[in-house]
Amino acid sequence: MRKTNRQLVLEWTEQSSIAQDQIQSALDVGGVLPKPSDWRGFLDKLLLYVGVLFTASGVVFFFAYNWDELGRFAKFALVQGAILVSLAVFWRQGLDKLSGKVSLMLAAIFVGVLLAVIGQTYQTGADPYELFAVWCALILPWAILARFDVLWMFWLLLLNLSVTLYYQVFGGLFGVLFAGEQMLWLLFAVNTLALLVWEYVVSRGAQRRKIRWMTRLLATVSGGLVSTLAIFNLLGAEFISLNLVGIAAWLVWMACAYYWYRHSVLDVYVLALGVLSVVAIVSVLLGRFLLDGQFHAVIALVIMSIVIIGLSASGAFWLRGVAKGESS
Amino acid sequence: MNQALWQQLKQHGLVKGEEPTEDMSSTPWYVRTMLAIAGWFGAMFLLGAVFSVIGLLIESALTAGIVGGVACLVAVLIYRLPDHNDFLAQFAFAVSLAGQSLLIFSILSELGAFDGRDPLIDHLRILSMVTLCLQALLFFIVPNYLHRIWSSLLFVASLMFLMNYYGLYPFTQSLLFAAGIALWLQEFNWAKLGSKLAAPAYALIFVSLILLCVDTYLWAQSIFWLEVFGITTPGDIRAEHLSSILMSSVLLGLVLTLLMRAEASVFSGASIAAILLAVLVAYIGLFIQGITVGTVLVILGFAHSNRVLKGLGLVVLLVFVCQFYYLLDLTLLVKSALLIVSGLLLLAIRYLMGYIWPAGVPENA
Numbered sequence: 001m002r003k004t005n006r007q008l009v010l011e012w013t014e015q016s017s018i019a020q021d022q023i024q025s026a027l028d029v030g031g032v033l034p035k036p037s038d039w040r041g042f043l044d045k046l047l048l049y050v051g052v053l054f055t056a057s058g059v060v061f062f063f064a065y066n067w068d069e070l071g072r073f074a075k076f077a078l079v080q081g082a083i084l085v086s087l088a089v090f091w092r093q094g095l096d097k098l099s100g101k102v103s104l105m106l107a108a109i110f111v112g113v114l115l116a117v118i119g120q121t122y123q124t125g126a127d128p129y130e131l132f133a134v135w136c137a138l139i140l141p142w143a144i145l146a147r148f149d150v151l152w153m154f155w156l157l158l159l160n161l162s163v164t165l166y167y168q169v170f171g172g173l174f175g176v177l178f179a180g181e182q183m184l185w186l187l188f189a190v191n192t193l194a195l196l197v198w199e200y201v202v203s204r205g206a207q208r209r210k211i212r213w214m215t216r217l218l219a220t221v222s223g224g225l226v227s228t229l230a231i232f233n234l235l236g237a238e239f240i241s242l243n244l245v246g247i248a249a250w251l252v253w254m255a256c257a258y259y260w261y262r263h264s265v266l267d268v269y270v271l272a273l274g275v276l277s278v279v280a281i282v283s284v285l286l287g288r289f290l291l292d293g294q295f296h297a298v299i300a301l302v303i304m305s306i307v308i309i310g311l312s313a314s315g316a317f318w319l320r321g322v323a324k325g326e327s328s
Numbered sequence: 329m330n331q332a333l334w335q336q337l338k339q340h341g342l343v344k345g346e347e348p349t350e351d352m353s354s355t356p357w358y359v360r361t362m363l364a365i366a367g368w369f370g371a372m373f374l375l376g377a378v379f380s381v382i383g384l385l386i387e388s389a390l391t392a393g394i395v396g397g398v399a400c401l402v403a404v405l406i407y408r409l410p411d412h413n414d415f416l417a418q419f420a421f422a423v424s425l426a427g428q429s430l431l432i433f434s435i436l437s438e439l440g441a442f443d444g445r446d447p448l449i450d451h452l453r454i455l456s457m458v459t460l461c462l463q464a465l466l467f468f469i470v471p472n473y474l475h476r477i478w479s480s481l482l483f484v485a486s487l488m489f490l491m492n493y494y495g496l497y498p499f500t501q502s503l504l505f506a507a508g509i510a511l512w513l514q515e516f517n518w519a520k521l522g523s524k525l526a527a528p529a530y531a532l533i534f535v536s537l538i539l540l541c542v543d544t545y546l547w548a549q550s551i552f553w554l555e556v557f558g559i560t561t562p563g564d565i566r567a568e569h570l571s572s573i574l575m576s577s578v579l580l581g582l583v584l585t586l587l588m589r590a591e592a593s594v595f596s597g598a599s600i601a602a603i604l605l606a607v608l609v610a611y612i613g614l615f616i617q618g619i620t621v622g623t624v625l626v627i628l629g630f631a632h633s634n635r636v637l638k639g640l641g642l643v644v645l646l647v648f649v650c651q652f653y654y655l656l657d658l659t660l661l662v663k664s665a666l667l668i669v670s671g672l673l674l675l676a677i678r679y680l681m682g683y684i685w686p687a688g689v690p691e692n693a
Contacts, residue, residue: 005333006633013519017348018337023516026342030333032633036590036598040685042630043605047678050623050645054612054671057649061664064653213639269358276362283369298380305373309422312366313415319359320414 005030045098052102056109063113063120072121079117083110101148108139108151112158129165132158149214156194163187181232188225192253195222199260212267219257219270226253227277234284250281268323275315283308357636360474367418367474371425378426393434399427400466407470421475424466432458449557453493456486473523480531488535497559498567501539502574505621508532509578512628512637513585533625533637537644540618544651575620576610582624586631598685605677612670615658618648 003011009026012018018026027033034042059082063075070078086107093100112135119126136158143155167183195218202215226249233246254274261270286307290300334347355363378395403424406416435458436442436451463483467476484504491500511529518525542552553559583606584594592599613620622645629638652663 004633004635008333010515010519010522012343012348014522015348016520017343019342020517020520022342023519025340026337027516029336029340029342034630034633040681044678044681046626047674047681051671051674051678053645053649054667054674056671057652058664058667058669058671061653061660061667065660065664067661268356272356272358272362276365279362279366279369298377301373301377301380305370305377305422306419308366308370308373309418310415312363312370313413313418315366316355316359316363316418317414319362320355323356323359 004032006032048099048102052106056106059110060113063117066120075117075121076114079110079114083107083114086110095146101146101151104142104146105148105151105154108142108154111135111138127165127169129162129169132162132165136162153214153217156191159190160187163190181229184225184229184232188222188229188249191218191222191225194218199265203265212269215267216269219261219267220273223253223257223270223273223277226250227280230281231284234281234288250277254278262322266322268319271322272315272319275312275319279308279311279315282311360477363418363421364474364478367421368425370418370422371429374422375426375429378430389434389437392430392437396427396430396432396434399423400431401427403427404466404469407472407475417472417474421472421478424470424475425478428462428466431462449493449559452489452557456489456493459483459486460490467524467527473527476523476527477530480527481534484528484531484535485538488539492553492557492559497553498571499574501536501543502571502578504532504539505536505575505624506578506581508536509582509624509628512632512634513582515632530636533640537621537640540621544618544648569614572614572617572620575617576613579610579613579620579624579627580606582627586627601677601681601684608670608673612666615655615663615666616648616652618644618651622646622648 006027009018009023009030009032013020013023013026059079063079086103090100090103090107093103095101112131115131115135115138118124119131136155139151139155139158143151163183163186167180167186195215198214198218226246229246230250231246233244254277257270257274261267261274283304286304287300290303291297331347334343337343378399403420406420406423409416432455436455439454440446442451459482463479463486467479467483470476470479488500488504491497491503496503508529508531511525511532515525515529580603583602587594587599587602594600594603609623610620613623622641622643625637625641625644627641629635629641649667652667653660655663658666
């Protein structure tokens, strides 16, 4: 992990390598403080994002109010008009401009509003998961067309919501008992697939590698889910006849993440996530063995504490080495 | 990258000699987070073991206090070792947390907090005072960033409780937030303080955000403090409005400070536009306080190249627009009108900016 110029200037000032009265000049040389042109670009984006966020939220709130005075045709005309205006702005601005992409995102949000108005007007009796699933399907072509990370993230959020709501309604194929675990498996599959697709896409375009937040968010969700599944397995009632699929999936995930984010595309964040996951799994495994009455509770707790501290400290030592290797 | 910057600074005569060796204690925030989470769990198990032993040996608050004090002392000594490694630092963190818990348990026992005679709020008041003093001491004697973050968080959380308890309730959040922003604005002037400044500055922001979330999400309509602790708002609704105005003034103050820092004339076109925009956002913030808070964090994060603050601000903006849906003061129709008009106004300002302040800034994503 490379340190930013800001971190370096602050660190060197703290170490007295830079005199306190020279820090402003050092910040200027390091390009830490934004220039007027940077401020203009920042304001431009802030106004666009916040303006669109407010407008989209306002439209959602308006239709959620379900105003009786407004006839059904007026409602449809309004929401379809909003979609058309957004698409017209997108058509005018084009895909290369941020405003064009954001307009398409706005249209995608309004599609959901349209579906809600249809449900509200005709009382279709559809379950909420159906609304999100249809919404996902309808805006998929736009997401593919826009190649806009925020829209993809929104799309994936809808898909996750749809899966979660489905399991809330039907409780899974094997009854309520396994519904939670089944849902986690499906969510894990969806988000891991998204991570794989994202990694494939970024491997084909160097510019997009800079968008680290997407990789990290997907890796956090996917890694978090597989760790939870492994913990579920470890805490299963019958330890001997343990269903090892969750643990196997966790091992495969960890091995792949280690190979990819250590040797192929270095990302210390994902490696740190892996270390935390190892600490959690080992702690649960130890707890399962040590706290079953064979050992005195005090001994068990001390062992667990020392193992957690040891593992996390070793992990941090390793991560620092990796980060240092990257920055040198 | 480090070396390139060092050479650049050297060319400008801002540094001399060779680049200093990298400070290994400064690690990325996610490694620190990993260490903190693991440290807390390690401390919990350690504490469980210590409590088991104390429970077996003797049921004495004094013993717990002595063990806690010794544990804290051991942790401080480990941290102050000239050559401590990651394992020792992490072990010291866990020992310190366990020691602090024992020490606080002991002091509260001695003060009769577990007798069940006094109401809960009085126990919490004592707990906050004890925590405040203990963390202030540990903040200065433990030279470790992670531990300073921990001490600062507990110190500010205790301070927050005491401020609410002693009648500052609706203003606590704004005051803590304003203090946090003031500290961040001094970041470069007081760079020599390092973690002694960054830790409390982050803590003030985080605790004020938690307070905002508690007031708006956990118990709607700011009744959390009333329902749980019986703390009422002096001056009722007017005090809450005053608090919102105070928060808005933080935004205006930040914008003015940044304009002064850029040596821009207050009467220049860009300055007037910036102030008017801040007033508009501050007005919206009177209805949704989170919008002002989020905007302040985003602007400050950008001005100081601090990605943590900027990211936090974006999340706050998004979360509090969603929270606006559940606000009961206004109907959904009024809320939608307010949002649509504000949103379109912001987009119109952006459109006009293209003419008033044209620049060769690419609009590409």
